[in-house]
Amino acid sequence: MKIFQTLQELAACVGQTVAISPWTEITQTQINQFADATGDHQWIHIDVEKAKAGPFGAPIAHGFLTLSLIPKLSESAIKIQDVRMGVNYGLNKVRFTSPVPVGSKLRGHMKLLSATPIDGNGIQLAWEMSIEREGSEKPACIAETLARYYV
Numbered sequence: 001m002k003i004f005q006t007l008q009e010l011a012a013c014v015g016q017t018v019a020i021s022p023w024t025e026i027t028q029t030q031i032n033q034f035a036d037a038t039g040d041h042q043w044i045h046i047d048v049e050k051a052k053a054g055p056f057g058a059p060i061a062h063g064f065l066t067l068s069l070i071p072k073l074s075e076s077a078i079k080i081q082d083v084r085m086g087v088n089y090g091l092n093k094v095r096f097t098s099p100v101p102v103g104s105k106l107r108g109h110m111k112l113l114s115a116t117p118i119d120g121n122g123i124q125l126a127w128e129m130s131i132e133r134e135g136s137e138k139p140a141c142i143a144e145t146l147a148r149y150y151v
Helices: 007-011 028-038 048-052 063-068 070-075
Strands: 002-004 017-020 078-080 085-095 105-118 122-133 141-150
Touching: 002 007, 007 078, 007 105, 007 122, 028 063, 063 070, 063 141, 070 078, 070 105, 070 122
Parallel strands: 002 078
Antiparallel strands: 017 105, 085 141, 105 122, 122 141
16 A cells, blocks of 8 residues: 555656555455446346356456446555545546456556645545456556545
8 A cells, every 4th residue: 555644745646656456356246236236237247147158258247336446446555644535526537448257356556647736725636547357458447537635
C-alpha cells in the first residue's frame, strides 16, 4: 500500500502510476450475489453448466461487477492520511475490454490523471484505473474515475 501524508503530496504524482492493488479473486458466489442485487440474471453469469458450453468456457463476471470493485481496489492500494472525507464523484469513460471468468484474479493499476482544487478545501482527482486480469494480455476494464477529497 502506498501512503500519502497529504493531498498535495499525492497531487504531485499527476501523470504517474501511483499504486497497484493486491490481487482479488472473483468467485461464483460474488457473481450470484451481484446478479441478485442488480436483477441481471443472464445465463452467461449464473448458469454454470450452460456457461461451460458457452463462448468463454465458464461463467463470467458482470462488467458492472468488475467496475464496482474499484473502491475495494483503490482502498487496498493507497491511503491519504490528512483527509477528512473522500467521495466518489463519477466516471468519465468506462470500457470492458476482456471477460472475467469465475476464478479470475484481478488487480487495479492506478494512474493519476489530474488533481484540481475545488471549493470546500478539497481536490478533485481524476484516475485511470486499469483492472488487470492475471494471465490476460488485455485488461478486464479501463475506467476514468473522479473522486473528491476534503481536508
